[in-house]
Amino acid sequence: MKPRPAWAFAIAALAILPLLVSSNYLLHVMVLVFIWSFIYTAWSLMGRFGLVSFGHSAFMGIGAYVVTMLWNFHGLSPWLGIPIAVALACGLAVLIGYPCFRFRITGHYFALVTLALTEVVRSVIVALRDTTGGSLGVTPNSVLKDGTTWSLTALQFADKRVFFYLALGLWLFGLWVWQRIDRSMLRYAMEAVSQEEDAAASVGVNVTRAKLTVTVISAALTALGGALYGQYQQYINPETVASIGVSLQIVFAVIAGGMFVRLGPTTGALFTLLLTEALRVTIGNKINALDSTIYGLMLVLFIIYMPTGILGRLMRKKKPADGASGGPARPAPA
């Protein structure tokens, strides 16, 4: 963990950034970095304990779509819509998580079930095309017209700097949650569980409850991130928020950045977003396919050669003996 003064300095520096920078493009990239970092961090809350979810895109989709639908059709402010979306995401997490954990579904099974989850949510979104716009996507009804540049009720702001601070706040919030969990008994309980469930249960860890807790927190935060993403982008469609591609992207970014370190997911977000932008600048069109090609290839290479991620590898070099923030301490497969 970094010492406090450095953190304070960094946050202060970030905080005054929008005042110094006038480029909308740069602000845009930063907002995305913060939002995605937040989502990736949320995912890593589960991932670091071996609960690898290939379905987080579902929670993100719920966050984005529920908020937008409630606003568009019922005029319900996102301030109310977001808690509802988060609650729904938590409900879904429990719905899927409880039977899985109760019956000790882990590993392959769990990953496949979560992958199916993404598909289910996506299918429902598409099936409800009359409401959701199906694959074409949907835009939240904008109140930003006739000179209105901001609306707190609608959570819409023309000025990117507002979103910058919102996203920054969210990102910091995510890091705070990560730290709280990292320092809590839950962390040790989950690490025990991820290594040897039976042994953990025998020393009194309520395995199901522990797993459900991290899952629900993770889902809630992801939904929150999805909601803000929708509000910021002002356009959502199943491909960008509720697809397997996004689920895999989340996993890739965290793996690349480092799953077991607090700033790992953020590193992953920086890495992937910079990669996308670099490709956009140099190649131009068709970047969607090109950066995904590279992502896919890199995920494969990362898993084979650098499973603890960029940051994980760097940190291991710095403190080789310290296992506190190190990688997974798993027994060799039988």
Added chain:
Amino acid sequence: MAQFFDIFLLEAVLNGLLFGGVLALLALGLNLVFGVIDVVWICYAELMMIGMYTVYYLHNIYGLPLFVAFGAAVVLVGALGMLLHVLVIRPVLNSEPINQLLVTGGVLTFLQAAATLAFGIEFKNLGVSMPSLLVGEISLPWSRIAAALTAVTAMGLLWLFLKKTYIGTAIRAISQDRAIMPLMGVDASRIYLTTSAIGGGLAGLGACLLVLQYDVHPAIGLSFGPLTFMVCVLGGLGNMLGGFIAAFIFAQLINVGGFVWSTEWGYVMAFGFFIVMMFVRPQGILGGKS
């Protein structure tokens, strides 16, 4: 009025049976690889996608006869399966299962994106139209019938192979006790390679059957992949018979649900069933261990 209703329902059920056959074939490949090597090829449907493009290009662009294109696709995807195992699976075979999932997830992304770059996003149709079999009021597309028959035949042949040949028996044995295989004179890595080739070949065969009925595009894997996974999980991951049964259940739900409401809702129904089953029996219909 009720009679009229029944006929089309019957048609949906029959179509569902036919679709179930193909779905069962896809599930079989995935279950085989998982049951033997203990790895899930998340990119399985993407391998199938490559197979579909192979048929399309060989037949439509290069003018080869359809059956030659089919054969080539099966062989090519079989080879891809082996390549996948050697390049991607083998290096992570002894690390955590999660890594194996992630690595095939990477391949999924890679294949999908590479296909987009290579072939473009337009939907490509094989352009082979086959008539439909008319039984009274019921119309059953011959393409679907042929697909189902081929699938069932292939499954039968696979069963014979696994039961009667030495390699087949070794494939069944290795998942029961890998460590003593050298004592039998079996080179375990060769068995894995053979299994990967068969798994790929089955995906290739599935591609041939599906390309007759569906247009191919880079993301078509997303239409069949999750479905196949759900079928496998529903039947008990690794259990070939379970997957077989689950495939038909799923197909019925999709077709009948699609008939009663709309196609998408048919899928949603099937998925809903999946979720309910996860609650009731998470290890799958014939799944043993949790």
Added chain:
Amino acid sequence: MSAMLELKNVSAGYGSFQALFDVSLTVNAGEAVAVIGPNGAGKTTLLRAISKLIELSAGEIVFDGKRLSEVAPHRIIELGLSQVPEHRRLFPRLTVEENLRMGAYTREARVHFTQRLEMVYALFPRMRERRHQAAGTMSGGEQQMCAIGRALMSGPKLLLLDEPSAGLAPVIVQSIFELMKQIRSEGYTVMIVEQNVRQVLKVVDRAYLLEVGRIKASGSAAELLTSEHIQKAYVGL
């Protein structure tokens, strides 16, 4: 008589844990040799090293004139060296006959499959009765018969047996050792690793005593049976 199997100064272990220290022994054609010793002595490690399931850290193993370091693990059976693993290790969901078929996996064995199958069924009539039964559903004694039969399907020159009496009821153990005598009389060269000292010394010609990874004693079965050390420590176990 040249040695069929020769271990010269073999050391082996698991990672940083060394289980065998400078072990040397020989088995001559036609002989029955036992390796006895307590739990954890390294007996199973010894057999694993011979079958190349683990690597040697030092020393050499020569079988029938061939240096095993030059042979891949799955080809050792082709040389004529077959092992009945500890705890039987049958394929539980394969039938008895399918297990026996796996024993005949090598090219040479496949050619002689039918006749060897007959031979095994003649040796173990109970197996013929249960030929289509899933191997995992049989009793311990029956599984042992099947495991031995499986190892015989390759027509081996040397049969290795890893603790054949382990986990079996005393009355079954008796029949297993009777079986050993019978196999010997069929002409097989046999090396048995065993904890059950008294029984195995009645069946073999010679024996080695392995303690904590080292050969502590060797000699004819009669010698060892009457030795004080063995009497005190092992007989009556």
